[in-house]
Amino acid sequence: MAMQTAEKTPRDDPPGPWDRPADEPCPIRDVLDRIGDQWSMLVLSALWEGTKRFNELGRQIGDISKQMLSRTLRRLEQDGFVRRTVYAEVPPRVEYELTDLGRSFMVPMRALVVWADDNHAAIRAARDSYEG
Amino acid sequence: MAMQTAEKTPRDDPPGPWDRPADEPCPIRDVLDRIGDQWSMLVLSALWEGTKRFNELGRQIGDISKQMLSRTLRRLEQDGFVRRTVYAEVPPRVEYELTDLGRSFMVPMRALVVWADDNHAAIRAARDSYEG
DNA sequence: CCGCATCCATTGTGATACTG
DNA sequence: CAGTATCACAATGGATGCGG
Numbered sequence: 001m002a003m004q005t006a007e008k009t010p011r012d013d014p015p016g017p018w019d020r021p022a023d024e025p026c027p028i029r030d031v032l033d034r035i036g037d038q039w040s041m042l043v044l045s046a047l048w049e050g051t052k053r054f055n056e057l058g059r060q061i062g063d064i065s066k067q068m069l070s071r072t073l074r075r076l077e078q079d080g081f082v083r084r085t086v087y088a089e090v091p092p093r094v095e096y097e098l099t100d101l102g103r104s105f106m107v108p109m110r111a112l113v114v115w116a117d118d119n120h121a122a123i124r125a126a127r128d129s130y131e132g
Numbered sequence: 133m134a135m136q137t138a139e140k141t142p143r144d145d146p147p148g149p150w151d152r153p154a155d156e157p158c159p160i161r162d163v164l165d166r167i168g169d170q171w172s173m174l175v176l177s178a179l180w181e182g183t184k185r186f187n188e189l190g191r192q193i194g195d196i197s198k199q200m201l202s203r204t205l206r207r208l209e210q211d212g213f214v215r216r217t218v219y220a221e222v223p224p225r226v227e228y229e230l231t232d233l234g235r236s237f238m239v240p241m242r243a244l245v246v247w248a249d250d251n252h253a254a255i256r257a258a259r260d261s262y263e264g
Numbered sequence: 265c266c267g268c269a270t271c272c273a274t275t276g277t278g279a280t281a282c283t284g
Numbered sequence: 285c286a287g288t289a290t291c292a293c294a295a296t297g298g299a300t301g302c303g304g
Contacts (some may be wrong), residue, residue: 016177016181017174027248028249030255032168032173033170055285060150068278107247112163115237119159119237123211126233218266
């Protein structure tokens with residue numbers, strides 16, 4: 001790939017989706033489409049604490065249906081965020097853990113979690129005071 | 133549980149949603165529910181560059197319908213991310229800009245954009261090599 | 265120019281029952 | 285225990301036309 005001039009600081013100025021060719025979908029859209037659903041982020045957060053089994057995840061998240069947990073895990077696995085390990089035992093045991101990719105994703109993601117935690121009150125206040 | 137050093141670094145270890153009372157919705161869920169949709173992030177990115185008018189935003193994003201742009205802007209305004217200014221002119225002119233809250237949100241968010249940009253190839257590769 | 269209302273297609277989510 | 289299959293419903297998103 002072509003090298004750019006050194007005075008550009010891409011880390012401070014990522015391109016907008018409109019700055020890139022249309023044949024390649026914009027990365028942030030591609031990522032947000034996946035983790036922007038109702039459950040992916042919660043599953044990733046739970047797995048951040050360590051390896052978990054299927055029902056263990058379900059219990060921890062609390063209000064997720066088995067179906068959605070299954071679908072969410074499958075998609076995260078498919079995208080390389082989560083590794084699934086099946087043990088040939090009776091009763092069956094399946095463990096889920098973050099991959100390196102998943103763990104590296106959680107770094108910026110957790111910065112966002114911190115922001116959300118710090119600014120939640122402000123958002124709710126804005127919502128409440130909105131007139132429309 | 134992940135192995136961590138004993139030092140207390142709350143910014144490195146935000147609580148999971150299950151660690152908080154149920155009466156207050158978990159902040160990250162509340163935030164992701166809003167910006168996790170198809171368009172919010174793109175609109176915020178566009179406004180990061182500066183104040184924009186309605187159709188200017190629409191043209192820049194490209195494939196967003198007027199309806200979705202309208203809905204997205206309204207919700208972002210409602211949550212305090214965006215300020216809307218109407219000028220009593222003919223023809224009417226409406227300008228949108230990020231609030232301080234919106235701008236502060238974009239700091240962690242852009243870290244995520246950078247991550248997505250850096251790791252997009254890996255995600256697509258994982259997706260392609262997935263056998264299921 | 266701005267943006268809302270309406271209609272409609274698609275997708276996400278939940279409940280339940282069933283399988284290995 | 286760890287899922288899958290099926291059905292039903294809500295939410296999301298696109299297209300178009302109308303109104304301020």
